[in-house]
Amino acid sequence: MARQAMQPGAAIDGFIIGECVHRGGMAMLWSATHPDINVPLLMKVPVISEGEDPAAIVSFEMEQMILPRLSGPHVPACFGTGDFERQAYVVMERIPGPTxxxxxxxxxxxxxxxxxxxxxxxxxxxxxxxxxxxxxxxxxxxxxxxxxxxxxxxxxxxxxxxxxxxxxxxxxxxxxxxxxxxxxxxxxxxxxxxxxxxxxxxxxxxxxxxxxxxxxxxxxxxxxxxxxxxxxxxxxxxxxxxxxxxxxxxxxxxxxxxxxxxxxxxxxxxxxxxxxxxxxxxxxxxxxxxxxxxxxxxxxxxxxxxxxxxxxxxxxLAASPIVAVALDTADGSEALNEAIRIAAEQVLSTLPSARLACVTVLKLNRLSIDRTLDEQGQNKHVERLVALQHWARPFRLDESRLTVHVLEAIDPAAAILEFAAVNLVDHIIIGARQSSMMRALLGSVSAKVAAEAPCTVTVVRPSRLAAQANTSESGGTDRTTNETAVTPPGMF
CATH class of the missing domain: 1.10.510.10 (Transferase(Phosphotransferase) domain 1)
Known part of the structure; x- marks a missing residue:
C-alpha cells in the first residue's frame, strides 16, 4: 500500500496533520489534532530515505511498542500508532516548553x-x-x-x-x-x-x-x-x-x-x-x-x-526497596516499638539492599503556640532524633542504608503519607495501639495511612508483636485496615 503524504491538512487514521515543528535526522514532529482528543498532540514520523541507517527504523519500532504501555506523569501520553505498511507514526501528548x-x-x-x-x-x-x-x-x-x-x-x-x-x-x-x-x-x-x-x-x-x-x-x-x-x-x-x-x-x-x-x-x-x-x-x-x-x-x-x-x-527493584518505619518515641510504647522492630527485621533480613527510613512526627497544635522544649528543658526535635537513632542501632545497618527523620505537622498521618510519596517509599511499617475513647472519636493514624498510602503498609499490633503483623492486599497494595491507632497529645 502506498505511503500517505505528510503535509498540513492531511488526515491519517482520524488525526489531522498541522505544521512541522521539528525536523531531525531520524524523525520529524508534526502538530496534530483529533476530534475526540482534547489535548495538544504531536505526531512523530520516522525519516525513511535512501541509505537510511536500519537502526533508525528499528528504534522507531521499539518506541511504537514501548510508549503505549507507559503511564503516569513522567511520560507523554500515547494516543495512537501506525504501522510501516501505510504510514508509521506515534501520536503523543505535546508537552509544552523546551527540553x-x-x-x-x-x-x-x-x-x-x-x-x-x-x-x-x-x-x-x-x-x-x-x-x-x-x-x-x-x-x-x-x-x-x-x-x-x-x-x-x-x-x-x-x-x-x-x-x-x-x-x-x-x-x-x-x-x-x-x-x-x-x-x-x-x-x-x-x-x-x-x-x-x-x-x-x-x-x-x-x-x-x-x-x-x-x-x-x-x-x-x-x-x-x-x-x-x-x-x-x-x-x-x-x-x-x-x-x-x-x-x-x-x-x-x-x-x-x-x-x-x-x-x-x-x-x-x-x-x-x-x-x-x-x-x-x-x-x-x-x-x-x-x-x-x-x-x-x-x-x-x-x-x-x-x-x-x-x-x-x-x-x-523489589530487592532494593525503601522501607519507612513510623514510630512514636515519646509516650512509653516500648512494647509496640519492639514489635515494629521485629517486623522491620523480618523485612530487612530478606532484602540486603533495602533502605530503612525511621520516621517520627512531632505533632503541632492548631491554635496555641508550640513550645520547642519539653518539661525538662530538652529540645523536642533533637530528643526524638536521638531516640530514633537509638531505636535503629540494633539493626547494625551500613550508614548508607539508614536515615532518621523527625517531621513536624498538625496531622501526623498526612505527614507520613507525604513523606512516603515524596521519597518514593515502597513499604511503610506502622504500629496500631489498643482501643481507646480517643481512637474511637478521632480515628487513627495507622488506619488513615493504611487506607491512603500508595505502597505496601504493614500495621503491627502491640499485643501480638511482629510475628502476627497484619497485612492485607487491596488494589495491588498490601494494607491492614481493620486496626487503628491512638494519637496522644504531641505525637502520633
Missing part, C-alpha cells in the same frame, strides 16, 4: 538547583523502571518538565522493556546511544540493567555542576571503551567548593561497576532529596583519579564490567 537542553548555556548551575533537577529526573526514572523499562538515552534533550515541575522522559527508541523483544539487541552488535552519557556495561552488550540510567544521570549531574562532561565529547567506540577502566576527575578537582555530599552522589552514580552504584533510582532520589543525610565515604573527599595501578588492573583483567545473564528489572 533541558536549553539550560546548557547556564552551566555550571548552582549546586542546589542542579540537585533539584536531578531529583526530579531520578523520580521519573524510578517510575519508568517500575514499569519494566530502562530508558538508555538519558541526556538533556530527552528531558522536559510539566507545568507543576514533574520531569517527563521522552524518546524511547533506544529503550529496553523487560517483557518485550529487544530488537536493537537482537539485530545489532554495536551499542546505540549518546556517547558522553553511555554507561560502561552498555559497551559490553548489557541492556537489561536499570543502573545504566543512573550512570547517565550521574554524567548529567556532573556536567550541570561543573560545566565539563566527565568523559569528554568522544564519539568513537575506542574512546568510549576507556570508561571501562578509567574513572573521571572528581568534581572537587575542577571546583574546590564542590559540596562533599554532592560529590559522594555523583561519583557513586559514575562507578564503573553497576553493583557499586545506587541499587535503584528511588534510592538515588532519596539522597538527592535529603543531602544533609548523605553518608560520606572516601568518594566525597577525593581530588585525584584512581591510581594507575588500579586502572591497569581493570584494563588487563578483562575489564571492570562483564556481560551477565539476563536480569529481571522488577525483581532487581
Amino acid at each position: 533541558l537542553y536549553r539550560r546548557l548555556g547556564d552551566l555550571p548551575m548552582p549546586y542546589d538547583e542542579a540537585r533539584g533537577i536531578a531529583y526530579k529526573i531520578a523520580s521519573a526514572l524510578a517510575s519508568l523502571h517500575r514499569q519494566n523499562v530502562i530508558h538508555h538515552d538519558i541526556k538533556p534533550s530527552s528531558i522536559m518538565f510539566r507545568e507543576h515541575g514533574e520531569a517527563v522522559l521522552i524518546d524511547f527508541g533506544l529503550s529496553h522493556h523487560n517483557h518485550l523483544p529487544d530488537l536493537l539487541q537482537e539485530e545489532f552488535r554495536l551499542p546505540y546511544g549518546t556517547a558522553p552519557y553511555m554507561a560502561p556495561e552498555r559497551l559490553n552488550g548489557v541492556r537489561d540493567d536499570p543502573r545504566s540510567d543512573l550512570f547517565s544521570l550521574g554524567v548529567l549531574l556532573y556536567f550541570f555542576t561543573t560545566g565539563i562532561r566527565p568523559f569528554g565529547e568522544t564519539e568513537t567506540l575506542r574512546g568510549m571503551r576507556r570508561r571501562l577502566w578509567r574513572d573521571p576527575y572528581p568534581p572537587r578537582k575542577l571546583r574546590p567548593d564542590y559540596p562533599a555530599w554532592l560529590q559522594e552522589i555523583v561519583l557513586r552514580c559514575l562507578e564503573i561497576d553497576p553493583a557499586a552504584r545506587y541499587p535503584t533510582a528511588a534510592q538515588l532520589a532519596f539522597d538527592l532529596g535529603h543531602p544533609e543525610q548523605v553518608k560520606l565515604t572516601a568518594r566525597s573527599q577525593r581530588i585525584n583519579r584512581d591510581p594507575i595501578g588500579a586502572v591497569w588492573h581493570r584494563r588487563f583483567n578483562l575489564g571492570a564490567v562483564q556481560p551477565h545473564a539476563a536480569a529481571n528489572v522488577a525483581a532487581q
Whole structure:
C-alpha cells in the first residue's frame, strides 16, 4: 500500500496533520489534532530515505511498542500508532516548553538547583523502571518538565522493556546511544540493567555542576571503551567548593561497576532529596583519579564490567526497596516499638539492599503556640532524633542504608503519607495501639495511612508483636485496615 503524504491538512487514521515543528535526522514532529482528543498532540514520523541507517527504523519500532504501555506523569501520553505498511507514526501528548537542553548555556548551575533537577529526573526514572523499562538515552534533550515541575522522559527508541523483544539487541552488535552519557556495561552488550540510567544521570549531574562532561565529547567506540577502566576527575578537582555530599552522589552514580552504584533510582532520589543525610565515604573527599595501578588492573583483567545473564528489572527493584518505619518515641510504647522492630527485621533480613527510613512526627497544635522544649528543658526535635537513632542501632545497618527523620505537622498521618510519596517509599511499617475513647472519636493514624498510602503498609499490633503483623492486599497494595491507632497529645 502506498505511503500517505505528510503535509498540513492531511488526515491519517482520524488525526489531522498541522505544521512541522521539528525536523531531525531520524524523525520529524508534526502538530496534530483529533476530534475526540482534547489535548495538544504531536505526531512523530520516522525519516525513511535512501541509505537510511536500519537502526533508525528499528528504534522507531521499539518506541511504537514501548510508549503505549507507559503511564503516569513522567511520560507523554500515547494516543495512537501506525504501522510501516501505510504510514508509521506515534501520536503523543505535546508537552509544552523546551527540553533541558536549553539550560546548557547556564552551566555550571548552582549546586542546589542542579540537585533539584536531578531529583526530579531520578523520580521519573524510578517510575519508568517500575514499569519494566530502562530508558538508555538519558541526556538533556530527552528531558522536559510539566507545568507543576514533574520531569517527563521522552524518546524511547533506544529503550529496553523487560517483557518485550529487544530488537536493537537482537539485530545489532554495536551499542546505540549518546556517547558522553553511555554507561560502561552498555559497551559490553548489557541492556537489561536499570543502573545504566543512573550512570547517565550521574554524567548529567556532573556536567550541570561543573560545566565539563566527565568523559569528554568522544564519539568513537575506542574512546568510549576507556570508561571501562578509567574513572573521571572528581568534581572537587575542577571546583574546590564542590559540596562533599554532592560529590559522594555523583561519583557513586559514575562507578564503573553497576553493583557499586545506587541499587535503584528511588534510592538515588532519596539522597538527592535529603543531602544533609548523605553518608560520606572516601568518594566525597577525593581530588585525584584512581591510581594507575588500579586502572591497569581493570584494563588487563578483562575489564571492570562483564556481560551477565539476563536480569529481571522488577525483581532487581523489589530487592532494593525503601522501607519507612513510623514510630512514636515519646509516650512509653516500648512494647509496640519492639514489635515494629521485629517486623522491620523480618523485612530487612530478606532484602540486603533495602533502605530503612525511621520516621517520627512531632505533632503541632492548631491554635496555641508550640513550645520547642519539653518539661525538662530538652529540645523536642533533637530528643526524638536521638531516640530514633537509638531505636535503629540494633539493626547494625551500613550508614548508607539508614536515615532518621523527625517531621513536624498538625496531622501526623498526612505527614507520613507525604513523606512516603515524596521519597518514593515502597513499604511503610506502622504500629496500631489498643482501643481507646480517643481512637474511637478521632480515628487513627495507622488506619488513615493504611487506607491512603500508595505502597505496601504493614500495621503491627502491640499485643501480638511482629510475628502476627497484619497485612492485607487491596488494589495491588498490601494494607491492614481493620486496626487503628491512638494519637496522644504531641505525637502520633
